[in-house]
Amino acid sequence: MPELPEVETTLRGIQPHISQQTIQKIIIRQHRLRWPIPRAMQQKLQNKILLNIERRAKYLLFRFEHGTAIMHLGMSGSLRVLSEMSTPNKHDHIDIYFHHCLLRYTDPRRFGAFLWTEENPHAHTLLKNLGPEPFDKAFNSQYLYQKAQKKSMPIKSFIMDGKIVVGVGNIYATEALFLAGIHPEMPSKSLSKEQSHHLVKAIKAILKQAIKQGGTTLKDFTQSDGKPGYFKQQLKAYGRAGLPCIQCKNKLIALKIGQRSTVYCHFCQPEKSR
DNA sequence: AAATTCTCCTGAAGGC
């Protein structure tokens, strides 16, 4: 599932191959993603120089002199750089040709997006209300503590809310709470200053480690060279329900929070911290 | 205003 580390991994993988390169042609085989790909996309990008690529939250911004293509990988999207044309598979929806390579977007579940804007992309409806980047100084324990005071929702839902902090999805929220020793159902407003400190540190640490490992591949995600991400081996809680806790050997417990599967350790993330 | 539920989609897994 592309969360921030997977998107960052993708960015780093494709950037050196296509930044500053001219787009020769684009083939869109499937327009129906989460929102339809604009019909004008083709001619907006053709023969244009891709200036650079940025990441904001889980969005990739392809900057051109005359506008920006905004891409989201949804939950099953991936981008690969191919050195030459190869027969597209069923879910290979977009091919963007450059001089020496092509960028291929694959997305079985089509929850992704590929949009065009000629305004400042950071002011775009999808981006304008996003919270701070997790690695930004603005995302610190004081900030999180202060935001948490007004919320009764479970702390896990809280840190997955993009208005609070971006890029933390189900996998890394589960891991960060385990690392910080905080029960995922704890009401946000019960978060102590000390817990806030631990949680912020845990989120930054987990995301950094995951980026280092090339992200987490559960199913569909691949790095831009087609390799999987290797963080799955490091997961301590996510996907380990019923297995022994790495720290205390007790069985990890599964539960649902806001329709999302969650795993926690009853002993290492105690009720009393709720 | 905040919190919960619904929605898009496909592939995998489980039940019979």
Next chain:
DNA sequence: TGCCTTCAGGAGAATT
């Protein structure tokens, strides 16, 4: 072998 149901999930939209 096959058909049906259920589940997974990012995150905006709709609803409570």
